[in-house]
Amino acid sequence: MNKKLVGALIGLTVLGVSSAASAHVDLAIGVGIPAPVYVAPQPVYVAPPAPAYAAPVAVGYYRGDDWREREWRRREWREHEWREHQWRERRWGGYGY
Template identity: 45%
Template sequence: MNNKLKTSIFAGAIAIGALGMSGAAMAQVRVGINVGIPAPVYVAPQPVYAPPPPPVVYASPPPVYAAAPVVVIGWHGDRYWDGRRYWNRDDWYRYHGHGGHYDHRGY
């Protein structure tokens, strides 16, 4: 090969290499250092294990002491109490054999 051809091939290779290098020459190296407050991060609290509440205890009510009712057998106004029920005056006499009427004298 002749010398002129070798020189033109070599010059073409350098030109193509220079064109390829131009893209790399445009690349920039950037180094950034940031100093600041970090963003807040939520951290869930640890679970708290508490003992169960004590069982509910219901106390019985205190005993109530009351005086026994006084039972008075006899006439109360126009009714008679025999210890079980009240009788009307006419019912009392009718039931006890006075025929449904009574004498104002007491018998």
């Protein structure tokens, strides 16, 4: 029985040593030379580019132009009424409707 106990103890010791060996313990010695330090450059302001579109061209209806349209419509209405008047004069001989 003594031999079995000694064999079991040796087996457990081998297992313990193998697990300690797989722990990957490293030993490092530093020399003391500093590593290069990275410093970011100073920010530089760059003006934004000029707009790439042309200036808007004013085309079409303006707020001040509505009087022109009213005058045109009024003139057209007068001409239409005058034509109607002339037609009735020719057709009915001046007696109206």
